[in-house]
Amino acid sequence: MNDAKYIGMDVHTATKQKPKQSSSLFMVCAVVSLHVSFEEGTWASWLYDLLKPHVTEVLVCDSRKNALLRVGNKNDREDARKLSELLFLNKLHPVYHGETGIRTLKELARSYLTITRDLTRVMNRLKAIYRGWGIACAGQQVYAPRYRVEWLAKITEAGVRRRAEIYYLQFDALAALRQEVRRELLAESRKHPATRLLRQIPSIGPIRAALLIALMQTPHRFRTKRQLWAYCGLALRTYDSGEYRFVGSQLKRSKKAVTIRGLNKNHNHDLKNIFKGAATRAAATAGPLQNFYEARIANGMKPPMARLTLARKIAAITLLVWKKGVRFDAEQLKQQAA
Secondary structure, eight states, X not given: OOOOOEEEEEOOTTTXXXXXXXXXXXXXXXXXXXEEEEEOSTTHHHHHHHHGGGSSEEEEEOGGGOGGGGSSOOSHHHHHHHHHHHHHHTOOOBOOOOOOTTHHHHHHHHHHHHHHHHHHHHHHHHHHHHHHTTOOOOSSGGGOGXXXXXXXXXXXXXXXXXXXXXXXXXXXXXXXXXHHHHXXXXXXXXXXXXXXXXXXXXXXXXXXXHHHHHHHOOGGGOSSHHHHHHHTTOOEEEEOOOOEEEETTEEEEOOOOOEEEEEOSSSOHHHHXXXXXXXXXXXXXXXXXXXXXXXHHHTTOOHHHHHHHHHHHHHHHHHHHHHHTXXXXXXXXXXXXX
């Protein structure tokens, strides 16, 4: 007799007061549980670490892929019951929560990416002010402190000039903070052996290597390169219907080509930006990756598709080098490994 018990938990920040209060969590179970599931959310990471030592399995699921939760009545008890049933049927799509040894690197990477995005917004706002007043501001000189007085003098309106000064103050604070976080991120990444492996790959510098480790956490969560491609938004979405038809009295597969619907949309955007940036840099830098890119162009492939193919190749090599602990070899760029 199977004595495994399955629990579905519906957790909300509004009702979550103290872990020991019975009203904070809605559970459907008969006795002590072994398998627990709840949806990805604000409390997911903390709750995963809290429950993991006490149960057999903790599965954090992706609510966007649980269509059955939207069928029928909607309340906390029903959601918990449906989660427990889907967990028992193995119909939930898990969200990875696992490696705790890189928690510091992961948080530093999040800080670095967030501050970088904030800094980019401020830079765009500054240029928008100058362009709004018909002042050409191409290049990076508009951000340099030594030319700041000269650029501010071009704005005749006092209120607009004061607004630009405030943005410059915000820019200086974020730029200094970004450099500080960058140093801490690089120092923390050196503690991980995978950094030296990833740095061997052309176009994967110290920042990209640190971010790859923080975002992927471990290469063993991806069984094949296609799973990695899907996770970072480099997988092709195909659509097909009517694959088979009767020819005479025999059922045969149609020769109609599969329709490509672009790249998958549900992915990790930061990871996709890393591989796209690496491919763009590799295509412009002499080396084996540039040779691979130019060979695709010579075969008649359009540049955007050639860069996509190069990004998929870099992702596949990253997974191979990291998972097997081998050195980068130009032979890995053969078509069979693409």
